[in-house]
Amino acid sequence: NIYQEAFERFMAMSHLQPFLLLLLTSLFALPALHGAIDFEYCSKNGNDYGNVNRVEISKNPSVGPDESSSMTIFVYASASKNINVETLVYVTIKTGEFTGLLKTYNICDVSECNNEAGIEAGANFELTLPDVLFVGFDEELKYSVSLRQKYVEEPIINMCVDFKVPTSTATLVSA
16 A cells, blocks of 8 residues: 555654764764864853854964964954953963963954944954964863953953863864
8 A cells, every 4th residue: 555655654764864864963063062162151141242152273383493372362242242342452371370461462353343333232253362482281271262341450351251271182173
């Protein structure tokens, strides 16, 4: 009977559908995860100014034996509020009670922003932070990237993420 044959084919395919769906989903997700690093918000509960979607690192090769190696940090985020042109991007390291400043950038130097309005609410943006000193691998050492307001005594932190540089070079994106 033709209906029984169609039903049997349908049942045979329905057993494969979850497997095929899982396979297809994982194939599409793999390229997006390549080079991504685990991060957490500094305040542990997010940020008022937006969401960070992904953090990646590209290790830059050392020039010579006496040269320190550096890396480029990429932060992919979306703004939920306007981020003005006077915002600074800080890259720091934290270990125990010590926090050290590695680099400071103007927001419009490391992202595409409207030089009058900065980054508008609702926009996706990427921070490209070049030439950050690579300190080395240490279980306690965390890097931090934060957006802070310029021209105030105590800088107001608008967005901040902490992350560890992975010990595996396979996780780092090569430059």
